[in-house]
Amino acid sequence: MINVVLADDHVLVRDGIKALLEDQGGIIVIDEASNGKEALEVISRNKPDILIVDIRMPEMNGIEVVRQINTSQMDVKTLVLSMHDSEEYVVQAIQAGADGYLLKGASKEEFIKALNKVASGGKYFTGDVSAIIMKNFVNGTTTAVTGKQTPVETPFKLTKREKQILSLVLQLKNNKDIAEELEISKRTAEVHRFNLMKKLDVKNLMELNNKAKEFGLV
Structure with missing residues (x-):
């Protein structure tokens, strides 16, 4: 049984x-x-x-x-x-x-x-x-079937800039605030934010927050 x-x-x-x-x-x-x-x-x-x-x-x-x-x-x-x-x-x-x-x-x-x-x-x-x-x-990131693995890349392969954007978005900062803090244009901030949401496959801030916590991204 x-x-x-x-x-x-x-x-x-x-x-x-x-x-x-x-x-x-x-x-x-x-x-x-x-x-x-x-x-x-x-x-x-x-x-x-x-x-x-x-x-x-x-x-x-x-x-x-x-x-x-x-x-x-x-x-x-x-x-x-x-x-x-x-x-x-x-x-x-x-x-x-x-x-x-x-x-x-x-x-x-x-x-x-x-x-x-x-x-x-x-x-x-x-x-x-x-x-x-x-x-x-x-690709050398995991050992098949045996269950013994070597470290894999950061989940969702976020770039350094996307990690910064993620942190700021979760601090409830808007695109203008993000642009000023990172010294980039507002348009660039918008693009990074869009790419981040797309990579994590989320549609809103709540989903983004939940997934970030789930995978230890912050």
């Missing part, structure tokens, strides 16, 4: 995964969590075989949960189940020590295959994710 803990902030998602898994036989969902901190508490209390964890969650994101599990040497496998296939998320999840990375659009068959592979001590990364891992392996 494979004992599983589900960590996702959406109840409907957890209900769907639980129904799918327990319909298979040999798999039981022993507990659930709606945020990262709760996930760590649940794991400590129940000691499951596998944690299935989403990335974007309140309190603590899934990547940090995986990192803490591995840092604390908890005897639990981790399978990231996410809607995100961006390179930043994938590389950080692997660096944190995830045993598998699967997209929420995966088929039922692939999901069960991934779960069993990870439960048996193997690694499982869906096709698109494997391509990203291989690319980084070739």
Whole structure:
């Protein structure tokens, strides 16, 4: 019997995964969590075989949960189940020590295959994710499959100027203020700000602030 803990902030998602898994036989969902901190508490209390964890969650994101599990040497496998296939998320999840990375659009068959592979001590990364891992392996930024990595570049590959802009934007400074502080034109400040928002894939200040905190950009 494979004992599983589900960590996702959406109840409907957890209900769907639980129904799918327990319909298979040999798999039981022993507990659930709606945020990262709760996930760590649940794991400590129940000691499951596998944690299935989403990335974007309140309190603590899934990547940090995986990192803490591995840092604390908890005897639990981790399978990231996410809607995100961006390179930043994938590389950080692997660096944190995830045993598998699967997209929420995966088929039922692939999901069960991934779960069993990870439960048996193997690694499982869906096709698109494997391509990203291989690319980084070739570039020397991560070691594929083994879970042992060398440091990767700053998340989202922000330039020095973009980091300065990010810091000032989060201080609620407008483009005119930013231009004066960095001694650049207002138009240049606007361009940097636009590029920053585009790189981080955010649409407003709140999203920018949340993502900056999530990835330790400030």
